[in-house]
Amino acid sequence: MQPTHLVADTICRTVELGLTITDAAINERFTWIDCQPVEHDPACRRCGEPGRLRDHVTRVLTDLPITGQPVRLRVRTPRFTCDNEACSVTIFRQSLPAAAADGASTTRRVTRWILQRLAVDKMSISAVAKSLGIGWDLTNDLALAAVRDLVYDQPEHLGGVRYLGVDEHKWKHCRGQGTASFVTVIVDLTPVIDGTGPARLLDMVPGRSAAALESWLERQDPNFRSRIQRIALDGFAGYHRAAAEAIPQARTVMDPFHVVHLAAEKLNLCRQRIQQETKGHRGRKGDPLYGIRRVLLARSDLLTEM
Numbered sequence: 277m278q279p280t281h282l283v284a285d286t287i288c289r290t291v292e293l294g295l296t297i298t299d300a301a302i303n304e305r306f307t308w309i310d311c312q313p314v315e316h317d318p319a320c321r322r323c324g325e326p327g328r329l330r331d332h333v334t335r336v337l338t339d340l341p342i343t344g345q346p347v348r349l350r351v352r353t354p355r356f357t358c359d360n361e362a363c364s365v366t367i368f369r370q371s372l373p374a375a376a377a378d379g380a381s382t383t384r385r386v387t388r389w390i391l392q393r394l395a396v397d398k399m400s401i402s403a404v405a406k407s408l409g410i411g412w413d414l415t416n417d418l419a420l421a422a423v424r425d426l427v428y429d430q431p432e433h434l435g436g437v438r439y440l441g442v443d444e445h446k447w448k449h450c451r452g453q454g455t456a457s458f459v460t461v462i463v464d465l466t467p468v469i470d471g472t473g474p475a476r477l478l479d480m481v482p483g484r485s486a487a488a489l490e491s492w493l494e495r496q497d498p499n500f501r502s503r504i505q506r507i508a509l510d511g512f513a514g515y516h517r518a519a520a521e522a523i524p525q526a527r528t529v530m531d532p533f534h535v536v537h538l539a540a541e542k543l544n545l546c547r548q549r550i551q552q553e554t555k556g557h558r559g560r561k562g563d564p565l566y567g568i569r570r571v572l573l574a575r576s577d578l579l580t581e582m
Contacts, residue, residue, distance in 0.1 A: 293383060294374035295351060306409060307345050312352040317370050323363040327356030330367060337375065338382040338410055340389055346409025387422045390415060428479065434500050439465040440507040441475060441531060442515055444484035458484040462492065465508060486514035493522035510534045
């Protein structure tokens with residue numbers, strides 16, 4: 277058992293990380309906190325046999341800001357030698373399970389703090405990254421991984437889904453001339469059909485191809501696929517082919533938005549032809565049929581109820 281500095285550990289909450297503070301310093305960029313594990317754990321992670329203390333190494337971890345300044349923990353971490361000849365590990369570093377995952381550069385509570393700042397304080401990724409003193413990409417990756425664990429990796433996430441909606445979306449991460457890419461968006465329409473609530477986002481898959489949708493469907497549990505009764509799509513034949521192969525029992529239909537869009541486009545072509553034949557020019561205000569397409573788009577519920 278190592279001696280602890282209870283006041284400093286309590287204020288900085290390092291006690292919940294299984295660490296105790298030994299020193300601290302401040303420079304222009306960071307608050308540096310030197311600490312060490314409260315208890316040594318010499319058990320080998322491969323064979324479980326106790327190892328022999330070899331030396332110490334410093335592991336640097338990003339932690340929560342203190343008084344608005346980014347914090348770095350310098351953890352004096354023991355290294356051990358495994359004397360078990362049957363074990364493939366010779367030298368290993370003590371794990372810090374309460375503080376951080378093996379190989380991670382941030383403490384576990386940093387990820388929770390990022391989600392709180394994004395969801396509660398409505399901060400941007402850039403602002404959160406600046407507060408922690410880390411890069412935008414790392415901050416974004418931590419947030420995405422945490423959300424996926426909280427939502428997509430839960431077993432009940434796909435429970436009760438009977439009606440699917442699929443469409444593509446043009447995804448662009450930055451303003452200006454940034455490169456845009458497409459994703460396949462998959463939503464649960466069951467609450468809409470049952471009248472219990474709005475549609476629910478299930479997943480977004482890179483690409484807008486038949487393979488993107490088919491591979492996602494094939495990765496799901498067979499029980500999930502067997503429950504699907506309807507799948508609403510746009511006019512892309514690739515999605516229809518993927519749905520027919522992965523969930524053949526489900527009936528594919530065209531979603532209301534694209535039904536209205538296609539009907540409006542056909543009506544517009546008809547209007548343009550009639551205007552040209554009768555008036556000799558394109559539509560003008562006051563001409564017959566001029567406002568039909570606009571009215572149709574505004575009252576799309578008329579078509580969806582047919």
